Amino acid sequence: MSTFKVVVSNIQQITPLIKQFSFIREDGASLPPFSGGSHVVVAMNINGRLHRNPYSLMGSPQAPDTYHIAVRLQEHSRGGSAYLHHEVKVGSQLEITYPNNLFALDKRARKHLLVAGGIGITPFMSQIEDLIRTKANYELHYAYRSQDHAAFTSTLKEKCDERIRVYVESEGLSIDLKALLSKQPLGTHVYVCGPNAMVVALIETARSLGWPENHIHSEQFLAPPSGEPFKVKLAKSNIEVHVPAEMSMLEAIEAAGVDAPYSCRGGACGRCELEVIRTDGVLVHQDHYLSEADKAAGKKIMPCVSRAKCHSLEINL
Amino acid sequence: MSLAFKKETFRDDYTYQNSAEAIRRFPFPFAEDTYMYSVNIEPHTKGPVGAVTEFAFDIDEHYVAECEDKAKTLALDAGRYQALPHMAEAQWDFLELTMESLSNDYPDLFSLKKDGLLWTWENKPLGIKNTFTFGDSTSFDMDPMEYMGRQVQGDFVLLDQRNGTLYADAGFITSQADWSLAFDVGMAWHEWHGPVPQVTKLGVMDRALKFLMALQLGAPVRRLNWTMTINPRLDTSPENYPLWGGDRNKVTIDNVGELVHLRVELQSLFRLPRSNAILFSIRCYLINMNELSTSARWAKRFHRVLKSLHPDLVEYKGLTKFKDLTVQWLSKKDDGAEVALGTHP
Amino acid sequence: MERGYWIRSKPVYSTLVWQQQANAHIVLVEGSAGGLAAMKLFQQMHPEHPTKVLYARNPVVQQDLSIPLSKVVPDALLMFETTEESLVAFEAHLSSACMGLRIYVAGSERFIWQVAQMADKYGIDDSDIIKELVGTLARPIYCVHCKTISYEAHTNIKKCDGCGKQLFVRDHFSRRLGAYMGLMVDAEDPGQIPSIEEIYP
Numbered sequence: 074m075s076t077f078k079v080v081v082s083n084i085q086q087i088t089p090l091i092k093q094f095s096f097i098r099e100d101g102a103s104l105p106p107f108s109g110g111s112h113v114v115v116a117m118n119i120n121g122r123l124h125r126n127p128y129s130l131m132g133s134p135q136a137p138d139t140y141h142i143a144v145r146l147q148e149h150s151r152g153g154s155a156y157l158h159h160e161v162k163v164g165s166q167l168e169i170t171y172p173n174n175l176f177a178l179d180k181r182a183r184k185h186l187l188v189a190g191g192i193g194i195t196p197f198m199s200q201i202e203d204l205i206r207t208k209a210n211y212e213l214h215y216a217y218r219s220q221d222h223a224a225f226t227s228t229l230k231e232k233c234d235e236r237i238r239v240y241v242e243s244e245g246l247s248i249d250l251k252a253l254l255s256k257q258p259l260g261t262h263v264y265v266c267g268p269n270a271m272v273v274a275l276i277e278t279a280r281s282l283g284w285p286e287n288h289i290h291s292e293q294f295l296a297p298p299s300g301e302p303f304k305v306k307l308a309k310s311n312i313e314v315h316v317p318a319e320m321s322m323l324e325a326i327e328a329a330g331v332d333a334p335y336s337c338r339g340g341a342c343g344r345c346e347l348e349v350i351r352t353d354g355v356l357v358h359q360d361h362y363l364s365e366a367d368k369a370a371g372k373k374i375m376p377c378v379s380r381a382k383c384h385s386l387e388i389n390l
Numbered sequence: 391m392s393l394a395f396k397k398e399t400f401r402d403d404y405t406y407q408n409s410a411e412a413i414r415r416f417p418f419p420f421a422e423d424t425y426m427y428s429v430n431i432e433p434h435t436k437g438p439v440g441a442v443t444e445f446a447f448d449i450d451e452h453y454v455a456e457c458e459d460k461a462k463t464l465a466l467d468a469g470r471y472q473a474l475p476h477m478a479e480a481q482w483d484f485l486e487l488t489m490e491s492l493s494n495d496y497p498d499l500f501s502l503k504k505d506g507l508l509w510t511w512e513n514k515p516l517g518i519k520n521t522f523t524f525g526d527s528t529s530f531d532m533d534p535m536e537y538m539g540r541q542v543q544g545d546f547v548l549l550d551q552r553n554g555t556l557y558a559d560a561g562f563i564t565s566q567a568d569w570s571l572a573f574d575v576g577m578a579w580h581e582w583h584g585p586v587p588q589v590t591k592l593g594v595m596d597r598a599l600k601f602l603m604a605l606q607l608g609a610p611v612r613r614l615n616w617t618m619t620i621n622p623r624l625d626t627s628p629e630n631y632p633l634w635g636g637d638r639n640k641v642t643i644d645n646v647g648e649l650v651h652l653r654v655e656l657q658s659l660f661r662l663p664r665s666n667a668i669l670f671s672i673r674c675y676l677i678n679m680n681e682l683s684t685s686a687r688w689a690k691r692f693h694r695v696l697k698s699l700h701p702d703l704v705e706y707k708g709l710t711k712f713k714d715l716t717v718q719w720l721s722k723k724d725d726g727a728e729v730a731l732g733t734h735p
Numbered sequence: 736m737e738r739g740y741w742i743r744s745k746p747v748y749s750t751l752v753w754q755q756q757a758n759a760h761i762v763l764v765e766g767s768a769g770g771l772a773a774m775k776l777f778q779q780m781h782p783e784h785p786t787k788v789l790y791a792r793n794p795v796v797q798q799d800l801s802i803p804l805s806k807v808v809p810d811a812l813l814m815f816e817t818t819e820e821s822l823v824a825f826e827a828h829l830s831s832a833c834m835g836l837r838i839y840v841a842g843s844e845r846f847i848w849q850v851a852q853m854a855d856k857y858g859i860d861d862s863d864i865i866k867e868l869v870g871t872l873a874r875p876i877y878c879v880h881c882k883t884i885s886y887e888a889h890t891n892i893k894k895c896d897g898c899g900k901q902l903f904v905r906d907h908f909s910r911r912l913g914a915y916m917g918l919m920v921d922a923e924d925p926g927q928i929p930s931i932e933e934i935y936p
Contacts, residue, residue, distance in 0.1 A: 570916070573877060573909050574909070577911075581743055584907055584908075628879045628918055629880055631880070631922045632900075635919075636922065636924070638923055
C-alpha cells in the first residue's frame with residue numbers, strides 16, 4: 074500500500090458525536106486529486122498497536138489543498154474513532170493511503186439517486202462535487218435520527234438546492250423506498266450508504282422492483298468485529314499467529330511481521346483475500362465481498378473483517 | 391540527458407534500425423528457455439538509469455520518427471483514436487499524467503508550467519507549444535487524449551471500471567499487434583481478450599482482472615508481452631492487414647536476420663485520480679534477428695523459446711509461416727550450452 | 736485451436752422467461768419465429784405488471800401470428816409491418832419508462848442488437864435484456880478494413896457490401912456495433928479464397 078504522511082490542520086465539531094478532521098501533506102507537496110466516493114485508510118498507532126480505519130474523503134476532489142474526513146464516535150469503538158476524537162489534535166501526524174474508490178459514480182448513468190443515512194453521508198460529500206461540476210442529473214435523499222445528527226445539512230442544502238430532501242426520524246419522517254425507487258427514469262443508478270438495515274432494505278426493494286444489479290451501488294465499511302481467539306498457521310511463512318479476541322486476523326498477521334495484501338480493511342474491496350487450506354472449525358465470514366457460494370465453499374477468507382471459530386486455521390500465506 | 395533522434399521510417403522503405411545503445415537496453419522478455427503465457431505483473435517502479443523502465447514513459451532515439459508515423463496512420467484512418475463520451479475526465483487524467491511525467495523525467499525535452507488551470511506545455515523535439523485551460527474541452531482542436539497520444543511513444547487505452555469489470559472505453563492505437571480499437575472499443579475485459587487462446591481455461595485473465603480492479607493510485611504496475619513482426623512495422627493493424635499480411639510470405643533463410651523482428655510490448659497500468667479509470671500503456675520495441683543476435687545469450691534463448699512454443703500460441707501470434715525458418719536461422723547461433731536465468735544481454 | 740475453446744465476446748442467447756422481479760415488461764419480437772417465442776412466453780404466465788408486446792410481422796417466413804397473439808395478449812399488443820417501425824415505438828416507450836422495466840427480445844441477431852443499442856441509449860446494459868435468437872443464424876459483419884456493416888451473412892466467407900473484399904466471418908463480436916468481425920480472407924495470399932460454405936442458415 075502506498076502511503077504518505079499528513080498533518081492535522083483543522084478539527085471541527087460537526088455534531089455532538091461527529092468531528093471533521095482536515096489534513097495537509099507533511100512534506101508540503103500537493104495532495105493527489107481523487108474521484109467522488111473515494112476513501113483513505115488512516116493508520117493510527119494506539120498504545121503500540123497499529124489500527125487502520127477507512128474514511129471517506131469529503132469536499133472537492135479536483136484540486137484539493139486539504140483532505141477532509143468526518144468521524145463519528147462509535148459507542149463500542151475498538152480504538153480508532155475514540156483515538157481520533159480524544160487524542161488527535163491540530164498538528165498531530167498521521168499516515169494515510171492514497172485515495173481509493175470502491176463507491177464510484179457510474180459515469181454512464183442518466184440520473185444518480187443518492188441515499189444516505191446518518192454518517193453514511195460522507196462519501197456523498199465528494200460525489201456531489203463531481204455531480205455538480207459535471208452538471209449531472211441527481212437527487213440526494215438524506216435521513217438521520219434527529220437534529221443532533223444533522224451533519225452538513227446546511228452546507229448540502231446550499232450546494233444541492235432543490236435536489237436534496239432531508240428526512241428527520243425524530244420528526245416522523247422516513248424514506249419511502251418503494252415509492253422512491255418505483256418512479257425513477259430508465260438509466261438511473263442508485264447509491265446507498267448508511268446503517269446496515271437501511272442498505273439492506275434499499276438493495277432488497279430495488280431488486281424486487283426489477284432494478285438490475287449493476288444499477289445498485291452500496292458502501293458499508295465494517296469495523297473488524299471481535300470474536301473468540303484462535304490460531305492461524307501461515308503455510309508459506311511457516312509460522313503460527315495467535316489472533317486475540319479484540320484483534321482482526323489481518324492485524325494479528327501484520328503484528329507478527331508478515332506482509333499481507335490489503336486495501337480497504339473494511340470487507341469491501343477483496344484485496345486481502347486469502348486461501349484457506351484447512352480448519353478444525355468454521356469460518357465466520359463478515360465481509361461484503363465474497364459471494365454466498367464462495368462463503369459456503371470455505372476456500373477463501375477476507376482477514377480484515379472475517380475470522381474463524383476454531384482452534385486452528387491454516388492459510389496459504 | 392540528450393537524445394539524438396533518428397530520421398527513419400516504419401513503413402515503405404523501412405529504414406528503422408537500433409543503435410548499439412538501443413540494443414543494449416532492449417527489453418528482452420525471456421528469462422528462461424521456455425515460454426508460457428502468464429500474468430507476470432510487477433510494480434512499475436523506477437528501473438536502473440538508462441533502462442526502458444527508468445521512467446514512467448520511455449522516450450528513446452526513435453521518438454520523433456515514431457510520432458511522425460503515428461500522425462501518418464491517423465491521417466489515413468481517424469478511427470485509430472476513439473473515446474466514448476463518458477471518458478472525458480479520464481482523458482484529462484491521461485493528459486496530466488503524461489505531461490507531468492515527461493516534463494519531470496526529460497526536462498531538456500519537455501516542459502509544463504501551471505498557473506492555476508492555465509497550463510503551458512512545450513514539446514521541443516516536435517516543436518509544439520500550447521497554452522490551454524486544463525479541463526476545458528475547447529483547449530485543443532482535438533480531444534486531450536489524442537493531443538498527448540500523438541506526443542508519447544506507444545499505444546494507450548483508458549479502462550472504465552464498472553459492473554465488476556474493466557471496459558476499454560477510449561484508446562489511441564497506432565502500433566498494435568493485430569487488434570482493432572474501432573471494433574473493440576466499449577468491450578468488457580473478457581470480451582476484448584476473447585480471442586486469446588488457452589488463457590481463460592487457466593484462469594489467468596480472471597486473476598489479472600481481479601488484480602487490476604484493485605490497482606492503487608500511486609502504485610502503477612507493468613508486464614512484458616511479445617510477438618513477432620515482419621519488417622519494423624508499427625501499424626500491424628487488422629485494418630491494414632492487406633498491406634502487411636503478405637510480407638509473411640517474403641521470409642527466406644537468407645533474409646530472416648533482417649526481416650524477422652521480435653516485438654516486445656512494455657505494458658504498464660496506472661490508476662488515474664479524478665476519473666478512477668485505469669490507463670493501459672503499451673510501448674512497443676522492435677528488434678530484428680541480426681540485432682538480437684549481437685547478444686549470444688539472447689540468440690540461444692530465443693531459439694529455444696521459439697522452438698518449444700505451444701502451437702496455439704504460434705497460430706495466435708501469427709508466426710506460422712515464418713517460425714520454422716526463424717528457428718532454423720537461430721539454430722546456427724545456438725551451441726546448446728546452458729544459458730543462465732535472466733533477461734540481460 | 737483446441738476443442739472447448741470459446742471466444743468470450745461471442746454472445747450466448749437463452750430463451751425468453753419472465754423475470755419475476757419487475758416493475759413492467761416490454762417484449763419485442765420479429766417475424767414468425769419471434770411471434771412464436773412471444774406466444775411461448777405467455778404460455779408461462781400472464782404477468783401482473785404492466786406489459787407491452789411489440790410484434791414486427793416482417794420478415795414473415797411462414798406464418799403471421801397476429802391473430803393468435805392478439806387473442807393471447809389483447810390489450811398489450813402493438814403490431815408493425817417492419818422492425819424499423821417497432822423500434823421507433825420502442826424508443827417512445829423507453830423515453831418515459833421507469834427503472835424496473837424488463838426488456839425481452841426474440842429475433843435475428845441484427846434485430847436483437849438493434850434493440851440492445853436502443854436500450855443502451857437509455858442507460859440499460861445488454862446484459863439486462865433477455866435475448867432469444869430465433870428464425871435465422873445470419874450474422875451482421877463489420878468489415879474491419881472499410882468499417883461497413885453487411886447483413887445476412889449465411890456463409891463462413893462473405894463479400895463486403897462496402898469495399899467488395901471477401902471477408903472471413905470471425906466469432907469475435909462487438910456489442911456496440913452489433914456485429915461480428917470480418918477480416919479479408921486472402922490478404923496474405925491474394926486470390927486464394929477457401930471454399931465458401933453455408934454455416935449460418
